Amino acid sequence: MTRIGIYSSAHLHAGAYAAALRALPGVELTGVYDPEAKRGKAAAKSLGARYAASPEQLFDLGLDGVIICSENVRHRGDAERALDAGLGVLCEKPLATKPADALAMVRAAARARRPLMTAFPCRYSTPLREARRLMREGALGAVLAAQGTNRGTNPGGWFVDPELSGGGAVMDHTVHVVDVLRWILEDEVASVYAEATGASGEVEDHGLLLFRFEQGTGASLDCSWSRPGQSFPTWGDVTLSLIGEQGNLHIDAFRQHAMLYSERAKKGIQVDFADDINAGLIADFVAVLREEKIPEVDGIDGLRAVEVVDAAYRSIASARAATVRRAALGSRS
Template identity: 30%
Template sequence: MTSATPVTLGLAGTGRIGTSHAETLKHLPGVGTVIVADADAERARAAAGKLGVQAVPDLDALFASDLDGLIIATATDSHPELITRAVDQGIPVFCEKPVATDIQGTLAVIEHIENSTVPVQIGFQRRFDAGYRAARAAIASGDLGWLHTLRATTLDPAPPPAEYIPRSGGLFRDCGVHDFDIIRWVTGREVEEVYATGTNRGEQFFADAGDVDTAAVILRLDDGTLATVSLARYNGAGYDVRLEALGSRGNAIVGLDDRAPLTSVEPDYVPSPLPAYPGFMERFRRAYTDELAAFLSVATGEIDSPCTAADALEAFYIAEACELSRRERRPIAVAEVRH
């Protein structure tokens, strides 16, 4: 298979992110056919009809469709089976994060696929965002000098549905894991220790699920750089995702644009006329497209996976350490949660 040959891609899961991916895939150069399936066959048919792609009645039919690549956008608990099944059939895989619901499940998938040459790419779309890429380049070039502080934020304008929270994995694994991955990626460093705390100021269903709706994290990187991560489910001003990389000679700030939901109270401030980002799909639309374009290159053998299951595991370790820190109210070395 070469990049000049139109490919057939399958997509499992036609919820919000899956449907968006199907629409993106349909317009990617080099994609010939997009076939979708869902546990809810009617939902798959409806999405296919709306988008002008093919639908099959179930996942078995999807795997029997002579696929050149598979995109997994199903519920997290189905990810391990679908990843390993695809790899066993020689089908390159793109899977939305996480690999599995817990560390043990993630390790089991990695063990299953580690001797295979079939590529697996995990969906951490921030790696494909132009701002984060520019920050990574600035850090690597030495233009910022040595880093002393990183400040990351992921603030949702409104919480997910109540029924989602008990199966989300919690704020650190579901939301903060993106910040943990991108901090590793832009710096090229590992996180050695975390201290995390959280609180609930909103709906009771977070506390009922043993989760929090707001959290603050301090990370110590292996070179001594400190990073803070702020997470929240209630940020009524809009979707706010930023990263500040502060160095001895300069700084690089990601996400500081005319749609960032920030309001200055300084008297000479002129507010932007543009609306704030309402959610992650709008904020990272281009990154999602570039991520799937990269997967097409992975599937056709042009490049290696830019985000492996092992990468996802490292971010998951940090999230796990944060949850343990929050519960036990003490600093946690990431080594404590490694298996």
Template identity: 40%
Template sequence: MRVGVLSAAHVHIDAFSCTLNRTDGVQFVGIYDDNEERGKKKAIEHETSYFSHLKDVLDQSDAVIICAENARHEELALAALEAKKHVLCEKPLSISTASAEKMAKKADTEQLVLATAFPMRFNTPALQLKEALANKIIGNILAFHGTNQGQCPGGWFVDGKLAGGGAVMDHTVHLLDMMRWLLKAEVKTVYAEIGSFLWSPYGIDDVGHIQLEFDNGVIADIDPSWSRPLGYPTWGGLTLRVTGTKGTIDFDGFAQIISSYDRQRTSWNYWGDDEYSWMIKGFIDAIYGRPTELASAWDGVAAVKVVEAAYLSAREGEVVELK
């Protein structure tokens, strides 16, 4: 399978590139980027080719991974799908529901895979949690409490036109997708309070609290804030408390760490499973029609829809009902 990467803009470009280089059966074709300096730098780091023209990398690829700024996802995905290439797109799928739906419908029309990069579906503790909940270890699920706090990533992530939003756009989607994946249910209502307190010079939301109700009656809340200071041991983390009729399970997706210290700070070095490796394999499985936990384009649409509703709720100060 020949796989190319479209853009080196996203912070996860290194995770994707390293994984492509070590995945059996995959040929890492190279990286396309309209920013020549950025694209060449990453191509050199990962010992692959740099492409200055989108058509050239598409001509040499069977599938592509989009690591661009959020606002460019639609443009690149539609170009790839038009060229009959399968696509794995970095989250969020796009910056609006209408845009995400356009992408998903195009993939359906072309009968191609358009997947959303939600690697937590391949996280070993998350898979164990899913099995435990399916076996009703804690009875019927009543509520979720999730945190995906992190540091402000800076760069284009704090440019509203390129990112489509701030912390709520960036961090809500992982937990929201996990909840849908675990419940097999859809969000019914959204209420959110969102603000800019910690990184106010950027003029973009950096804190938020989102409350959800699913169509099966389960309630949930998510804290997606960029609330970790720069001196924090790591970029952030992802936790989920699941409360059921017979007990509670606390999940931490990145608890497998080694602590190290120097005179400046403490660092947490993650040694656990590589979700990106399993996600890439899941992408290939989806292309060949094999069963996989990979999130589809429509899973990506569902996440964007909730984020869009959260921003609307915060602006209006009202609960938003999803249709």
């Protein structure tokens, strides 16, 4: 039996991860800890797990690993506590709000000799995996340009409180497509130019980014919370167009959907039938905890994406392109 705990239910994805855990044989969602007792008890009840009043109580449940779904700025401390307790960690994205914090997490995992995974579920998207396969087969040749979107609705709550989130749409949505591009292009981002605008509150709602990769590929990303929250048929999108020497590849990762136009809901609702990416992520985490394989996506991938976000915010502040400062690391072992 593999026993997993959920460390904070601040992020909405906790519910999806719990559902994915329930569907796996030989896996138990053992406990839920949340520093906000009311939210934690409600989450534990609805997810069918025991509520733990402290991290120590959670760790005492005999866990193999935890899924950290806390607010962005808390990821580092939470992950370090779990790793030091000898647990494997799957951490919600972004891995941290500052490169120094992400680097400390990667080092804590190495010290503890426990796996640290970043929750980048796009790695488990069947269409995106197909795109990577085509790329590796050489179907496109070198990629000259890439265009990406990861648009969504404004999630509100702590996401728009910079003290907890570290930033708005640029913090929330840059990392997914940056990770997908690094994975498909097998290249690192060299520099970033970013523009952002805030429609409400203290954080930006909209961001447009231009990247230059080390090998020359120019890429763009729209990471805006630009989808209307009430009337839009789904949460948002992940799309990518690759302009290659040998051809073009267009990917819409959530294109596999039917539509339901509901008089009761008074809107159209996207009914996805794509393979469940969260289920793929969770199955991978469980296999890693069982030492059956190495993770598809680890803490270093999370760190690299945070370093790009950091450059984006430096660019926004200076209104100039910013160089990505990549921490030097030993080789992955």
